[in-house]
């Protein structure tokens with residue numbers, strides 16, 4: 001007898017429960033902010049990617065409201081079929097200026113930008129080299145292209161160089177997160193750029209977590225390292241994180257952007273972002289450029305949090321960014337500590353496999369310029385207490 005679809009699916013779901021990997025959604029009942037309402041409970045949130053506190057900034061909200069009044073709610077069409085609004089266009093020019101690149105192209109999400117760009121740049125007979133810890137959307141982009149894909153050891157330029165040297169034919173696209181999304185560390189971009197220059201590789205950087213946060217003007221990791229379009233010819237960034245809005249972009253040369261307009265399927269065959277989102281993003285870009293205090297505040301919160309966790313004797317990773325993992329290693333322990341913190345009124349990510357390798361479960365704490373010193377101190381105290389309590393039960 002053949003099982004029904006639901007029986008087949010349920011067996012797999014049951015196994016996921018047994019493995020402590022089952023994922024559940026919670027109901028967010030307020031705006032995304034440092035204080036949120038979740039499942040009827042007021043919590044301090046240390047889990048959003050809204051690093052600069054722009055997702056509910058009054059001027060950004062106001063700009064979106066005015067955008068809706070001018071342009072309506074939906075864009076109504078794709079960019080190539082009369083959906084490319086002057087708000088999109090102006091934002092693209094401002095993103096190009098922020099990143100110091102000749103041009104930029106908006107995509108509806110970062111996932112789509114990565115999928116579309118990689119597929120447009122390589123094909124059968126070409127090679128894609130990915131850092132082992134790259135974001136899923138980059139890995140999927142490689143798989144969706146017809147190129148042969150390999151993963152080099154995390155941030156290991158020597159390993160990458162050896163691999164680049166072995167390819168005799170075809171294009172060589174090297175792809176890396178700028179700031180690694182689960183570890184918070186920085187890709188060694190200057191060395192990667194040198195390796196690519198020497199070996200004829202094309203470097204693509206996904207700076208989803210660096211834009212707005214790093215660099216004097218918030219231009220991200222390439223601004224931080226002073227790398228131009230020759231060093232990093234393909235630069236991708238997202239707007240749903242530090243920008244506080246939604247969408248993504250790729251910045252680079254005129255030839256790159258025209259190639260994406262012609263060939264990136266996730267650009268061509270999808271509805272353009274609502275113009276009001278572009279209008280709101282233009283204001284967040286202005287704010288994040290001008291209000292350098294937001295980046296300075298983040299740095300002081302990062303320092304404060306790391307000192308506190310260090311004093312508790314817990315393990316941190318080498319992260320200079322608002323992504324601060326506290327390593328617990330065990331999936332079940334991590335899940336329980338995450339739940340314990342929620343009961344105490346703190347929301348953090350409890351990140352387990354398969355998102356990260358088995359044995360490297362961690363709390364993923366993200367800091368935001370809107371957090372106060374007191375909130376950070378209270379979180380550190382709650383982590384200390386919860387880990388002690390749960391750890392004791394866990395080891396019995």
Ligand SMILES: *Cc1c(COP(=O)(O)O)cnc(C)c1O
Nearest residue numbers: 109110111135137181208238240
């Ligand atoms: C969030 C993220 C993406 C996806 O961006 P979305 O706009 O949310 O689709 C891509 N790459 C990295 C590294 C990310 O963290």
